[in-house]
Amino acid sequence: MKPKAKRGLLLAVCAAAIVPLAAIPLGWFALTDAAMVGQTRGQQTPYTSLVPTGDDYYLLRQLNTRVELARRSCTGPMYSTGDGVEGMYLSGATYSGGMTYAADDMQQYRDEVLQTLVEGGVLPQAWWDQVKEEIDYWAAPTYYSTDSLGFLRLKTYVGENSQVCLLNMEVDSRTGKVVALWISALQGHEIDPAAALPAWVELNELDGLGDWTVPTGTDYEQSGLYSHNGQALMTCATGLDTYSSSSETRQFLSLQLGPYTQEVDG
């Protein structure tokens, strides 16, 4: 190769090398962009979700308030607050003599609420069928009462002298959520608390508390769910009915939602 041609070739090679070197930033950003797009990484300051308490849920706040007001007005309906303003809490009657006889629409309401529990997976269909059978057989009367916070109590009695309380249900009248249920039946049926209680939590829209757990190490280990955030306890129990004054042997089912108890929290 002639020296002049070789010189020209080398100069061309030099120029050809300078161009890609000068374009390093373009390649750099192309590579970093390719590596950046689609790559998942942790947020620098991830959002911390709010931790709700029992007072953030209407149902639990009502229950807490009822316990608090019932404690203050244990000697009568009137009570005094710390700054001297007086309040009043009227509890509802719990025995048929003090309750109001329920008309058909009230009984229909009762059935719809129970049906909701059945469809929500809380109440086993077998229990509900047996309750319906006895109600139909005895044409059982139903009574109701309300307290000043709006909790509605419905009680149904069966037997020749209506001596057996077949059903005792407590419902928040504003939301229609069941806070307590008692059923007495001639024949008991199995119920799985591990399935029924979470279903009841969801049905009552309390799952937002997010920390419903089995209260290990307590009496409710097999039959309860506990929320530390909500300071609430849900129980589900079955057994021999020793409360009804009936000559027959009966079984009971009990569902209960209540405020926090120190025993469980400890």
Place this chain on the structure above:
Amino acid sequence: MRFSEKLVCTILLVVVTFFALGGSALLYGDFRDRLSSMAAQEQTRHSMLCYTLENRILTLHRQGDPVTEEDLQGYVNELVTPDGNGPAQLAALFHTAGDAAGEAVYSCLPADWAADMLPGNGQETILRSGDTLWRVYCSALLDDWTLYTAYDLTEAFSARARSLQRFLLLEAAVVIGAAAAAAIFSRKLIRPLALLNRASRQIAAGNYALRTDVRTDDEIGQLSESFDSMAAAVQDKVAALELSVQQREDFMGAFTHELKTPMTGILGYADLLRSMQPDPQEQREAAGAIYHEAHRLENLSVKLLQLLHLDEEELQLEPISLDRAVTQAVKAARPALDQNEHARVEALSTGLWVQGDADLLCDLVLNLITNAAKAGPGKTITVTAQQVGRTVLLRVRDQGCGIPADQLARVTEPFYMVDKSRARKQGGSGLGLALCTRIAQAHGGTLTIESEPGKGTAVTVTLQAAPQPEQGGAR
């Protein structure tokens, strides 16, 4: 390719590489900072949206109202598009029921984003939709709600593109500037090299006196200095060679002449004897002349052989008694002294010893005495010796005609004779002092001549002093 062009190319490649890498790092750092700053703002907006939404959910719970999808859908839409002029940010609200996969309750995210492309809880990712890049955040809320928000990153990327464009223009300017500066710098840098190149060519062409004289305090200055030293050495060597050649030519000319002169006489007298019938007296004169010239030729050949011998072999020096060498020389010079009107030699006994070769030292003194006798026939020749330190000065002084000052430097050249006709008449060959000089040099000494025309000449030879050896080892 010229060296200056190689230099320019190399400088350009280095400058462009480091400038591009440095610029890339700088731009990338700025871009990252901008993205981080935007991320902080985006996360604040995302967190505010999450907080507002959770508060809404809790408010519904507090009121005992159901949390419905329609309610939250409208609420999110209101938050995302507060002025109704299109989304300031993109958002999607998902709700998971139990273990089931999340279902979008509200979404204004681009349709080409698949669910598996979206980040998980507490994560973020950058996704492309068309020409727009979005950063998507995800956070899990109360009641199994999940909120995604996406923020447009177009401004960050547009700003980076503008910065990159400015940088590339700056880079082009830097490349051009660097090329010009490197060209000027390299030309200035290699100018001394070009000078050295031209000088070497001219020196090769015979201009040995040329020097570069680059006065810089660097390697090129040192190279120039070395080059000039080399040129000076070459010049000296060439001068020495030229002198040697000249001396050889002079020697050959003188040698030829010295051969031709006696041969002419010999041939002339021989031709006379061959072609004519000379009388006995003339025959004797012719035969005497032939003998005389032949004797000169013999002396000439002997001294030439001695000179050659001195050049070929290295002497083995030994302690020599200077007195003994002088005595032998005087004895050998007796015929020559007698021929020159019975010139007389005064040789003082010194008891000095020198390192030397006995025969050569004798020849040295003999030649000097013979020359002195020829220079001052019938006069006294003084031979003295003196030790100065480790050197012995042997001096032969005559009272002859002396040597003109302008010829003193040449009298040691072979065949050089101050008065040729007188020298030849006296049987001189012009090799005596040359031989003495070589003998002195072979002994590690020097020969110097001091002379004053009409008053005489003093020849001084320096020799190495030697300690007097024990009895039996001396010559």
